[in-house]
Amino acid sequence: MDGLSLIGARRVAGSAIFHGIEAATGAPLPGDFSVTPPEALAQACELASEGFDAYRETTPEQRATFLETIATAIEARAEAIIARAMLESGLPQGRLTGELARTTGQLRLFAKVLSEGVWAGVIIEPALPERQPLPRPDLRSRQIAVGPVAVFGASNFPLAFSVAGGDTASALAAGCPVVVKAHPAHPGTSLLVGEAIAEAVATCGLPEGVFSMVQGPDHALGTALVANPHIKAVGFTGSRGGGMALMAVAAARPEPIPVYAEMSSINPVILAPAALADKGEALAKAFVGSLSLFAGQFCTNPGLVLALEGPELDQFLTHAAQALAQVPAQVMLTGGIAKAYQQGIATLQSQSGVEVLATGVESGGTVEGAASLLAVAASALLANPALTHEVFGPSSLVVRCRDTAEMLAVLEGLEGQLTATLHIVEADYPLAASLMPVLERKVGRILANGWPTGVEVSRSMVHGGPFPATSDPRTTSVGAMAIHRFLRPVCYQALPDALLPAALQAGNPLNLPRHQFD
Amino acid sequence: MDGLSLIGARRVAGSAIFHGIEAATGAPLPGDFSVTPPEALAQACELASEGFDAYRETTPEQRATFLETIATAIEARAEAIIARAMLESGLPQGRLTGELARTTGQLRLFAKVLSEGVWAGVIIEPALPERQPLPRPDLRSRQIAVGPVAVFGASNFPLAFSVAGGDTASALAAGCPVVVKAHPAHPGTSLLVGEAIAEAVATCGLPEGVFSMVQGPDHALGTALVANPHIKAVGFTGSRGGGMALMAVAAARPEPIPVYAEMSSINPVILAPAALADKGEALAKAFVGSLSLFAGQFCTNPGLVLALEGPELDQFLTHAAQALAQVPAQVMLTGGIAKAYQQGIATLQSQSGVEVLATGVESGGTVEGAASLLAVAASALLANPALTHEVFGPSSLVVRCRDTAEMLAVLEGLEGQLTATLHIVEADYPLAASLMPVLERKVGRILANGWPTGVEVSRSMVHGGPFPATSDPRTTSVGAMAIHRFLRPVCYQALPDALLPAALQAGNPLNLPRHQFD
Incomplete structure (x- = not known):
């Protein structure tokens, strides 16, 4: 592993070096990784811009083949990728095997979306020369790629939200060249996956600038990437601070x-009273399973639980506390994340009115996170909104509500969220119905009788939501709708057929679906 | 005309007063207009928020009826609206009559769009309980309104881009309450139209907060409106400085x-060589007509013309200069706009290399703008990008290009634009084809053998484009696609039918079109 940056078809060295770190030990891993020099970053953006016009006008079938070629190239490297990702992320083999399948499945979903053609948004309005008071010219529009896109790899999904993850797949599908800033916690995993993409670019005969990957441990590189004038949109999954810095x-x-x-x-997860009475113990076990899965390092971790106070809730908490106390401490993605989790939990525990119900088995180590179950009265939470800030890791805060009005007040006070979950049986439907309006305003996905972790990559999925869940609630970063982030409409008025793009020509050579309005 | 603010169903006075100004004289018009007090602005936003959940879940048919009721109420007031708008804007009766028809047509277009239902974006993915390795839950998504929207009336379209203009129509169609900040240059026109909307809200039995209108001559009110936490999106048509201030x-x-x-x-308008040779004189006359129409006060005014230097261009310029010299000075929308135009032209004329080819008939008055035709060599323009800044009014700058490479360089150097126009005959197609990639990157609409003024309100129209033409090139402010600005997707996972919104229920009670993926 040479640790070089992938700048179009070239591999570029830098004078500064950094290393991957083994999550479980904090020790450096083999491989000297070059910090991408500023001029190489600039060249990656320049190449992306140079390749843009040609790449965006490849046919949907050509791009579909490209995405499938990437998937196949990743599968050919699966063993090496998973082995390296286990070391760099501390995640177990089974999880990473599943994540790799999700990553290739995502690429193939976008290949299918491209072939179907709805994404191209073709609208045709033929000329109406006899219309009064004025004739209508021939008008037709389509969606075209916005330009080169910067994608930032995420720490918690070293494959599915990383170099060849959903942002990259949807941007490449839209026709946008991509410059990836790899996450510094998994440089080796990133390089292996980046090589797969670069190989697919060459195999498919595409402009080299369609894909580049830069690496480095500090923020300057990412800032320079977002500031580069060739870049026209940014995809990012990570912390609120990181996202807001890039937005600025x-x-x-x-x-x-x-x-x-x-x-x-x-x-937020709402445990409705009848559901709690019916199946509190089963819910408690499933809840602890969801919150501690892979050390709770999911954007959709159930970090806040709302229920009405009473004996059913007390029983639920007893069962949950028993289950959680047995959860072993787990290696977290990075030492920094483990430390932030430990500090976040300590801060939360010290807040007025917060009870510590249970703590998982502690390891005493600095790279692990022990699960934590906390509770607080709704009134205390309403008085202290800091209690609703995300603590990334295996913890959850249960909010005891005096009545449904207080439950509603807590929900109304929340910032935007990716998900909200209702645990309900039929007797709870009236309560659930009364909560739906606020949930619809606050979140991107509402689910019943499940857990928010485990996001389906599909046509209707919304992995999005109002700020600060995302910077833009009008879209999703998972699923087929993600392609629309990287498209913009262009209208063609009275152009001769010879000058129209293939998508809009009279003969419809790309065989795209069309909306025609006579 | 009491000059009060429309805060939901109430009319609210303020202690500060301002007046409409007659564009042609600079004299105050009848009517004391209250500057909306800050607490009334806050109440308008509060009412919008209170009414939001109910309004967004009205049926598409209810909202369609509402939009049609607004159109009818405007038509009932047409005479008074046009009479007042003529005074406040200086625009002639014929233009305003057409603009009123465009405004009501826009409202009715969105009523039709609502009835068709594609806007709702319904996607259904039924549960796949037997799928391996994991079952798929039932997933379904739809588009819902983003929340209350702030709309700023534009100076140059006192009806079609104002109180009941495209931003308001598309936001109301999406299910968003609207708080309009009227343009201070036409407070009376705005009040008459605002009353029509308020009447329609009452007639249709909608929550009063669905519409409010605030008034005032300075920026503080608009800033407070955009900063109000109940507001979730903003629609604005106006100057670059104004738009960027609101973005900040x-x-x-x-x-x-x-x-x-x-x-x-x-x-930019490209006059290709064969077209110029074929029909230079006709093009010259049509060009002067387009640039001076209603004192050139259009976002789509042809402000930059590119052509290859040579005798055909010289002849075109001779004809254009002759035509332009006869254009009478026209009253501009406001004294401020007239002054900015006069200063902008003076600055442009003083730039190195800029030739003054012709000036329209000057009035000597302070409220009129005289047309202006300027020319410059492409090399001088490339050395001085300030020459490409918009001067709002009846002027255009012709760029003499030595060759097509220089023409391409000028286009590549431009910022984002609403439109680009090609004047071409068949012999020019190869040149036009070579320009298409850069035009597609730079603009929202490309047209052939016409003039960019006169924007069709239709399904495929894109009145948008890369910055600074707009703040967001992924959409349009004219035409049916504008509704998507005010919608966001929400996904529902495994919800019982009883809790699903009507749009997603098994029985499809709203009869919306659905994409189903089994």
Whole structure:
């Protein structure tokens, strides 16, 4: 592993070096990784811009083949990728095997979306020369790619939200070249996946600038990438602070650009009274399973639970506390994340009115996170909104509500979220119905009788939501709708057929679905 | 005309007063207009928020009826509206009659769009309980309104881009309550139209907060409106400075929100050589007609013309100069706009290399703008990008290009634009084809053998484009696609039918079109 940056078809060295870190030990891993020099970053953006016009006008079938070629190239490297990702992320083999399948499945979903053609948004309005008082010219529009896109790899999904993750897949599908800033916690995993993409670019005969990958441990590189004038949109999954910093850079450019940042969510779960009475013990076990899965390092971790106080809730908490006390401490993604979790939990525990119900098995180590179950009265939470800030890791805060009005008040007070979950049986439907309006305003996905972790990559999925869950609630970073982030409409008026793009020509050579309005 | 603010169903007075100004004389018009007090603005936003959940869940048919009721109420007041708008804007009766028809046509277009239901974006993915390795839950998504929207009336379209203009129509169609900040240059026109909307709200039995209108001559009111936490999106048509100021306010909020600002465009027109040789004189006359129409006060005014130097261009310029010299000075929308135009032209004329080819008939008055035709060599323009800044009014700058490479360089150097126009005959197609990639990157609409003024309100229209033409090139402020600015997707996972919104229920009670993926 040479640790070089992938700048179009070239591999570029830098003078500064950094290393991958083994999550479980904090020790450096083999491989000297070059910090991408500023001039190489600039060249990656220049190449992306040079390749843009040609790449965006490849046929949907050509791009579909490209995405499938990437998937196949990743599968060919699966063993090496998973082995390296286990070391760099501390995540177990089974999880990473599933995540790799999700990553290739995502690429193939976008290949299918491209072939179907709805994404192209073709609208045709033929000329109406006899119309009164004025004739209508021939008008037709389609969606075209916005331009080169910067994608930031996420710490918590080293494959599915990283170099070849959903942001990259949807941007490449839309026709946008991509410059990836790899996450510094998994440089080796990123390089292996980046090589797969670069190989697919060459195999498919595409312009080299369609894909580049830069690496480095500090923020300057990402800032320079977002500030580069060739970049026209940004995809990011990470912390609220990180996302907001990129939003500020993007807004301050001479030409401001959109940032699609998926940032911060505590994913409220409502345990309705009849459901709690019917199946409290089973819910308690499933809840602890969801909150501690892979050390709770999910954007959709159930970090806030709302229920009406009473003996059913007490029983639920007893069962949950028993289950959680047995959860072993788990290695977290990075030492920094483990430390932030430990500090976040300590701060939360010290807040007025917060009870510590249970703590998982502690390891005493600095790279692990022990699960934590906390509770608080709704009145105390309403008085202290800091209690609703995300603590990334295996913890959850249960809010005891005196009545449904107080439950509603807590929900109304929340910031935007990725998800909200209702645990309900039929007797709870009236309560659930009364909560739906606020949930619809606050979140991107509402689910019943499940857990928010485990996001389906599909056509209707919304992994998004109002700020600060994301920077832009009008879209999603998971699922087929994500392609629309990287498209913009262009209208063609009275152009001769010979000058129209293939998507809009009379003969419909790309065989795209069309909306025609006579 | 009592000059009061429309705060929901109430009419509210303020202690400060301002007046409409007769564009042609600069004299105050009858009517004392209250500057909306801050607490009344806050109440308008509060009412919008209170009415939001009920309004967004009205049926598409209810909202369609509402939009049609507004159109009818405007038509009932047409005579008074046009009479007042003529005084306040200086625009002639014929133009305003057409603009009123366009405004009601826009409202009715969105009523039709609502009835068709595609806007709702319904996607259904039924549960797949047997799927391996994991079952798929039932997933379904739809588009819902983003929340209360702030709309800023534009100076140059006192009806079609104002109180009941495209931003308001598309936001109301999406299910968003609207708080309009009327343009201070036409408070009386705004009040008459606002009363029509308020009457329609009452007639249709909608929550009063669905519409409010605030008035005032200075920026503080608009800033407070955009900063109000109940507001979730902003529609604006106006100057680059104004749009960017609102973007900054929106980005600095604790919860940043999108601003759809349509700002600045010089709308390049390419006169290809064979077209110029074939029909230079006719083009010259049509060009002068387009640039001076209603004192050139259009976002789509053809402010920059590119052609290859040579005798055909010289002849075109001779004809254009002759025609332009006869154009009478026209009253501009406001004294401020007239002054800015006069100063802008003076600055442009003083730039190195700029030739004054012709000036229209000058009035010597302070409220009129005289047409102006300027020319410059492409090399001088490339050395001085300030020459491409918009001067709002009846002027255009012709760029003499030595060759097509220089023409391409000028186009590549331009900022984002609303439109680009190609005047071509068949012999010019190869040149036009070579320009298409850069035009597609730079503009929202490309047209052939016409003039960019006169924007069709239709399904495929894109009145948008890259910054600074707009703040967000992914959408349009004219035409049916504008509704998408005010919608966001929400996904429902495994919800019982009883809790699903009607749009997603098994029986499809709203009869919306659905995409189903089994």
